Amino acid sequence: MSTPTLYLPRDSRLHHLHPLTKLALIGLAIVAGATLPVTLWVIAVYLLILMPLAAWGKVLPAFLRSSLLLIWPFALSLTLIQGFFAPGEHILLQLGPLSLKLEGIQLAADYTARILVWLSAVILLMLITRPDQLMLALTERGLPRQIGYIILTALQIIPRFQQRAETILDSQRARGLETEGNLVKRLRALVPLVAPLILSSILELDERAIALEARGFTRAGPRTSLTTLKDTAPQSAFRWLSLIVMLLLILARAAGWMTA
Amino acid sequence: MDRLKREFSTLTIVLIPVAIALNIAIGTLVLNLKVPLYLDSIGTVLVGALVGPWAGAVTGFLASFVWTLTGLFPQAIAWVGVAAIIGALAGAFRSGDWWEKWWKSILAGLITGVIAAILSAPIAAYVFGGVTGSGTDALVALFRATGLDMLGANMAQGVVSDPIDKAVTFFIIWAILRALPGRLKARFSGD
Numbered sequence: 001m002s003t004p005t006l007y008l009p010r011d012s013r014l015h016h017l018h019p020l021t022k023l024a025l026i027g028l029a030i031v032a033g034a035t036l037p038v039t040l041w042v043i044a045v046y047l048l049i050l051m052p053l054a055a056w057g058k059v060l061p062a063f064l065r066s067s068l069l070l071i072w073p074f075a076l077s078l079t080l081i082q083g084f085f086a087p088g089e090h091i092l093l094q095l096g097p098l099s100l101k102l103e104g105i106q107l108a109a110d111y112t113a114r115i116l117v118w119l120s121a122v123i124l125l126m127l128i129t130r131p132d133q134l135m136l137a138l139t140e141r142g143l144p145r146q147i148g149y150i151i152l153t154a155l156q157i158i159p160r161f162q163q164r165a166e167t168i169l170d171s172q173r174a175r176g177l178e179t180e181g182n183l184v185k186r187l188r189a190l191v192p193l194v195a196p197l198i199l200s201s202i203l204e205l206d207e208r209a210i211a212l213e214a215r216g217f218t219r220a221g222p223r224t225s226l227t228t229l230k231d232t233a234p235q236s237a238f239r240w241l242s243l244i245v246m247l248l249l250i251l252a253r254a255a256g257w258m259t260a
Numbered sequence: 261m262d263r264l265k266r267e268f269s270t271l272t273i274v275l276i277p278v279a280i281a282l283n284i285a286i287g288t289l290v291l292n293l294k295v296p297l298y299l300d301s302i303g304t305v306l307v308g309a310l311v312g313p314w315a316g317a318v319t320g321f322l323a324s325f326v327w328t329l330t331g332l333f334p335q336a337i338a339w340v341g342v343a344a345i346i347g348a349l350a351g352a353f354r355s356g357d358w359w360e361k362w363w364k365s366i367l368a369g370l371i372t373g374v375i376a377a378i379l380s381a382p383i384a385a386y387v388f389g390g391v392t393g394s395g396t397d398a399l400v401a402l403f404r405a406t407g408l409d410m411l412g413a414n415m416a417q418g419v420v421s422d423p424i425d426k427a428v429t430f431f432i433i434w435a436i437l438r439a440l441p442g443r444l445k446a447r448f449s450g451d
Contacts, residue, residue, distance in 0.1 A: 006331040066331065070393070077391035077400075085404040098405070111389030115335075122334045131329055146273050147322065153277035154284075154326045161285035169289065179293060186295050191432060194286055194299070198306065198436050201278050202444075208274040218270055 004158050006126040014057035015128050019137035021235045024242040026125040031246040033117030035253035042113040050120055059127040067120035074115050078108035137229055168196050267315045267450030279303030280323045297425045301346050305433050308350025309359055312450035316347030342379045362434055369430030370423045377418025385411040396421055
């Protein structure tokens with residue numbers, strides 16, 4: 001299946017886990033990233049849980065590359081916006097009327113660590129899980145199969161749509177449409193670029209609908225799946241345990257049991 | 261329940277993934293054109309306008325998950341509620357012929373943009389420390405420098421960026437609706 005997702009096929013124990021087990025693992029990291037009170041603990045979730053997991057799944061280089069690529073704009077914006085504008089006493093650097101403050105930098109570091117854990121946890125899930133298996137696992141647990149169809153189809157057709165957008169861009173340029181130059185010119189180019197893409201995609205919908213109807217998509221009754229997912233009792237136990245830990249973390253944070 | 265069933269015909273089920281792909285393809289195309297717009301909810305608004313508020317909301321909701329799944333913009337999932345509301349509003353504007361006149365569609369887009377800005381700001385301010393990791397962070401810094409607090413600066417940034425983006429989005433969809441034959445539109449409608 002060709003999709004624009006991050007999935008990397010590897011022969012690892014992590015890859016062979018049930019998709020819901022991976023989801024529980026990632027959910028645990030996300031909840032920990034949101035609830036742990038100390039920045040260092042949050043960083044520890046990345047260094048001591050997510051990175052070893054990525055290594056276990058044999059996707060560490062891609063994991064590090066993606067997470068760094070995603071986090072640096074956040075780190076930059078946060079350092080500037082929180083560093084200069086958060087209230088604080090310890091001035092590190094004075095630039096005219098603006099001052100860089102230690103408290104702001106600490107706040108920026110805290111947010112950056114949490115965002116790093118959230119985004120990289122999602123990235124890790126995508127690196128080690130085939131989207132169709134994830135949707136299958138959720139469908140087996142009661143998610144309407146239409147939702148699975150919508151998400152997987154969208155993932156499949158995105159590359160084709162991006163290609164079609166490029167083709168339209170090229171052909172309109174060949175006909176003399178100005179897509180460069182000042183802002184007004186670029187804005188005027190929008191409709192001739194966007195409208196053909198939308199119209200052509202609406203006009204092909206009937207074929208898709210007929211294809212689905214012809215294959216019994218709307219029929220009632222049970223379905224059989226081409227792929228089967230392997231689940232084990234320890235994995236199911238782990239998922240329940242993660243759920244309990246997640247709830248405890250949220251409760252502890254809300255009740256103020258955890259302090260720095 | 262009846263309305264829900266009518267909105268989710270097979271035709272709608274095949275329309276939604278196409279709309280999500282449009283969000284992403286057009287969103288990235290616009291990014292490359294370097295115009296200060298996103299147009300990344302254009303497919304969501306299309307579904308709302310063609311089918312109705314429920315289908316629009318579901319499109320926005322699922323589009324956020326797809327943005328996350330592609331890894332292009334994994335933080336999208338944090339704004340899943342806002343994306344759903346944009347789709348629902350596009351559908352809600354079907355009553356009261358907001359989609360009939362070009363200027364009414366622009367007005368509807370402006371209203372949607374203001375609502376989206378107000379709903380998005382607390383998420384950026386409280387969850388992400390006031391930033392989104394994109395170019396609009398410069399505007400947030402600017403508004404912080406004028407003395408606004410983090411929520412205020414994020415709201416101001418949203419109110420500057422979002423209504424224009426949604427007005428252009430709604431106007432393009434208005435033009436698309438006009439170009440489509442009425443018989444085709446009637447088949448999508450969940451009314």
